[in-house]
Amino acid sequence: xxxxxxxxxxxxxxxxxxxxxxxxxxxVKDAVVNFMTLKMNVEFEEGADPKAVMKQVLKNCKKVxxxxxIFL
Amino acid sequence: xxxxxxxxxxxxxLAAVFMLIFVLIPFDKLLPAPWDGRVRFAVFLIPYFxxxxxILRKAIKSVINRQAFDECFLMAVATVGAIALGEYVEGxxxxxxxxxxxxxxxxxxxxxxxxxxxxxxxxxxxxxxxxDGALVQVDPDEIEIGTVIVxxxxxxxxxxxxxxxxxxxxxxxxxxxESLPRSVREGSEVISGCINQTGLLHIRTTCEFGESTxxxxxDLVENSGMKKSKSENFITKFARIYTxxxxxxxxxxxxxxxxxRLLIGMTPAWNTWIFxxxxxxxxxxxxxxxxSIPLSFFAGIxxxxxxxxxxxxxxxxxxxxxxxxxxxxxxxxxxRGTFEVTGIDPAExxxxxxxxxxxxxxxxxxxxxxxxLEYAALAECHSTHPISRSLQEAYIKDLVNGRETTEGQIAxxxxxxxxxxxxxxxISGHGVSAVVDSxxxxxxxxxxxxxxxxxxxxxxxxxxxxxxxxxxxxxxxxTITISDVVKPTAAKAIQSLHEMGIRDTVMLTGDSREAxxxxxxxxxxSDVRSELLPQDKVVAVEELLAKKRPxxxxxxxxxxxxxxxxxxxxxxxxxxxxxxxxxxxEAADVVLMDDDPLKISKAIRLSKKCLRIVYENIYFxxxxxxxxxxxxxxxxxxxxxxxxxxxxxxxxxxxxAIRALKx
Numbered sequence: 001x002x003x004x005x006x007x008x009x010x011x012x013x014x015x016x017x018x019x020x021x022x023x024x025x026x027x028v029k030d031a032v033v034n035f036m037t038l039k040m041n042v043e044f045e046e047g048a049d050p051k052a053v054m055k056q057v058l059k060n061c062k063k064v065x066x067x068x069x070i071f072l
Numbered sequence: 073x074x075x076x077x078x079x080x081x082x083x084x085x086l087a088a089v090f091m092l093i094f095v096l097i098p099f100d101k102l103l104p105a106p107w108d109g110r111v112r113f114a115v116f117l118i119p120y121f122x123x124x125x126x127i128l129r130k131a132i133k134s135v136i137n138r139q140a141f142d143e144c145f146l147m148a149v150a151t152v153g154a155i156a157l158g159e160y161v162e163g164x165x166x167x168x169x170x171x172x173x174x175x176x177x178x179x180x181x182x183x184x185x186x187x188x189x190x191x192x193x194x195x196x197x198x199x200x201x202x203x204d205g206a207l208v209q210v211d212p213d214e215i216e217i218g219t220v221i222v223x224x225x226x227x228x229x230x231x232x233x234x235x236x237x238x239x240x241x242x243x244x245x246x247x248x249x250e251s252l253p254r255s256v257r258e259g260s261e262v263i264s265g266c267i268n269q270t271g272l273l274h275i276r277t278t279c280e281f282g283e284s285t286x287x288x289x290x291d292l293v294e295n296s297g298m299k300k301s302k303s304e305n306f307i308t309k310f311a312r313i314y315t316x317x318x319x320x321x322x323x324x325x326x327x328x329x330x331x332x333r334l335l336i337g338m339t340p341a342w343n344t345w346i347f348x349x350x351x352x353x354x355x356x357x358x359x360x361x362x363x364s365i366p367l368s369f370f371a372g373i374x375x376x377x378x379x380x381x382x383x384x385x386x387x388x389x390x391x392x393x394x395x396x397x398x399x400x401x402x403x404x405x406x407x408r409g410t411f412e413v414t415g416i417d418p419a420e421x422x423x424x425x426x427x428x429x430x431x432x433x434x435x436x437x438x439x440x441x442x443x444x445l446e447y448a449a450l451a452e453c454h455s456t457h458p459i460s461r462s463l464q465e466a467y468i469k470d471l472v473n474g475r476e477t478t479e480g481q482i483a484x485x486x487x488x489x490x491x492x493x494x495x496x497x498x499i500s501g502h503g504v505s506a507v508v509d510s511x512x513x514x515x516x517x518x519x520x521x522x523x524x525x526x527x528x529x530x531x532x533x534x535x536x537x538x539x540x541x542x543x544x545x546x547x548x549x550x551t552i553t554i555s556d557v558v559k560p561t562a563a564k565a566i567q568s569l570h571e572m573g574i575r576d577t578v579m580l581t582g583d584s585r586e587a588x589x590x591x592x593x594x595x596x597x598s599d600v601r602s603e604l605l606p607q608d609k610v611v612a613v614e615e616l617l618a619k620k621r622p623x624x625x626x627x628x629x630x631x632x633x634x635x636x637x638x639x640x641x642x643x644x645x646x647x648x649x650x651x652x653x654x655x656x657x658e659a660a661d662v663v664l665m666d667d668d669p670l671k672i673s674k675a676i677r678l679s680k681k682c683l684r685i686v687y688e689n690i691y692f693x694x695x696x697x698x699x700x701x702x703x704x705x706x707x708x709x710x711x712x713x714x715x716x717x718x719x720x721x722x723x724x725x726x727x728x729a730i731r732a733l734k735x
Contacts, residue, residue, distance in 0.1 A: 010174075010178065011143070011174070011177075011359070011362075011363070012359075012362045012363045013142060013143060013311065013358070013359065013362045016308050016311070016362070032300070035181075036181070036184075036185065036366055036367065036369075037185075037370075038185075064137060066130075066133055
């Protein structure tokens with residue numbers, strides 16, 4: 001399953017870091033962050049609960065770049 | 073500017089003012105010996121913290137989170153180091169200019185983001201429905217299929233549908249880049265995202281909001297960045313290796329030379345080398361690269377969509393720029409895909425036509441050709457077969473040229489006087505026999521005329537077209553040629569591809585060899601394969617793919633009907649005039665919103681321009697940085713040059729990237 005989320009982040013490098021963090025989160029098969037359109041596209045693994053996974057993704061993203069936001 | 077950016081600007085101005093004042097105050101003359109330095113240190117911390125407190129905070133956080141080696145960390149180390157060495161002005165200036173650069177970048181990115189979302193401003197916010205005689209605004213998501221919605225002048229059509237009432241002209245420029253308004257009336261199909269310009273329209277929806285054209289296109293554009301190009305991935309990887317590498321080299325630069333000097337008995341000169349290492353750090357900041365590459369692609373995709381060319385991702389833009397072979401479909405891509413009367417050849421010896429001509433000559437002066445077409449069109453006036461439609465349309469066009477006819481009569485064919493026609497008999501696979509003005513008329517193929525034992529003289533026939541034979545009053549009266557018409561810009565489109573250095577332009581078609589070759593010759597295609605079934609087209613494309621060099625790109629252009637497998641198989645599939653064709657939008661990598669073949673070369677040209685900008689930025693940024701790093705290590709470059717290498721390069725690269733927006 002794929003879902004797109006709106007995000008808020010200040011720099012391109014930070015967006016890349018968010019992408020890394022999201023990818024490393026459990027339940028996420030793949031994630032792409034587009035700094036230009038301020039969108040995060042997440043592909044979830046089979047059977048994962050998007051809501052719970054995204055909470056964790058946001059937590060992990062905050063860890064690498066605390067000035068970021070994902071609008072869930 | 074956002075409020076965040078305004079706040080930043082204020083901080084920058086404040087810090088700059090403080091810095092200038094403190095630079096001008098001669099502390100050493102005003103205060104006694106140990107105090108002047110201390111006061112100077114203290115006052116310079118004021119602008120430093122004003123402008124850089126958030127950077128310092130982020131740098132500390134990134135160390136705590138083990139995310140060292142980011143920009144903030146580099147800047148924090150460099151500026152703290154400079155201040156520790158007593159270079160207060162430089163320390164504050166580096167932070168100041170770094171923030172100016174960041175602010176500039178933020179504003180530039182925001183601006184291009186907005187200009188692109190403005191041009192893709194096709195998202196309808198509401199739909200009007202009539203309830204108890206009053207218009208009510210509702211969420212377009214709630215509209216069911218078959219609901220009648222009302223669109224007022226100046227509003228966007230929210231959902232695809234058919235007009236049930238009213239007529240107007242539509243501005244389709246947001247969708248197609250085409251500036252000419254399209255006139256629509258009752259019965260016309262309309263797509264969402266168009267702007268209703270003049271009249272009130274009632275539209276019966278034919279799909280749900282989510283399935284509407286506007287929603288689909290927005291979805292496509294918004295997800296376009298998700299497929300990242302090689303250059304973008306390269307830069308991300310590069311930055312990940314580059315920043316730590318530079319940090320370690322800076323450390324080495326600070327420690328090793330003084331140690332070596334110490335060993336060979338010279339003074340270690342710690343300060344000089346540490347300062348050089350700090351300069352090194354400032355220069356190395358990778359932001360120019362990290363921002364300008366995705367920005368170039370983003371601007372390139374945005375500039376293309378302004379022209380009605382939707383590119384599904386930066387990786388496709390990159391691949392498209394390497395196009396060497398263009399393969400295209402004939403019908404609907406290079407030709408209109410509709411039949412039109414292209415030739416009328418009346419027989420010289422038909423008595424009825426002759427008699428009619430002689431009689432009518434003095435009154436209307438209409439030609440033999442017009443008479444023949446009139447008979448054919450009248451005989452076919454009840455048929456909806458594509459060939460009949462084309463005869464009727466040609467006849468109506470002829471009438472319009474002769475006398476006044478209203479637009480409405482043309483559209484619904486009421487201009488044809490049905491009362492002149494009787495005894496219509498349609499013989500499937502043959503044609504039509506009818507009585508027009510009490511004269512028996514036959515319109516159809518050879519078989520039909522043979523059936524009624526009318527002799528067809530041996531005449532020159534055009535092989536690439538459909539021939540309709542006409543008999544009037546029981547004897548042969550002539551032929552009408554009907555063929556698919558090549559789009560007016562097709563030849564120019566192929567020519568511009570050739571001018572770009574794309575030598576191979578291959579046309580694939582299911583049509584007969586004669587028809588295919590005639591069209592290929594007319595438009596100037598370099599190769600043609602005819603009589604192909606849809607699956608043969610895939611095989612043909614695979615053959616061409618196998619022959620080309622791996623670095624070259626093969627582009628397939630089709631109108632989306634029956635060629636989704638080929639679109640998917642080619643390196644780049646371009647769907648043309650794809651509005652409304654879901655399969656094509658799915659399968660294609662590039663979608664041309666209207667059906668002008670010139671857009672193919674335009675798309676390739678845009679992609680080349682964008683990629684040129686990307687490479688300019690990569691070479692320029694890395695080049696300047698390496699040069700400055702070298703100068704910095706040798707001690708030739710000072711902190712001010714380092715600031716240029718960081719912020720200046722970034723500003724130039726961003727300005728260059730924005731050029732891709734202008735198509």
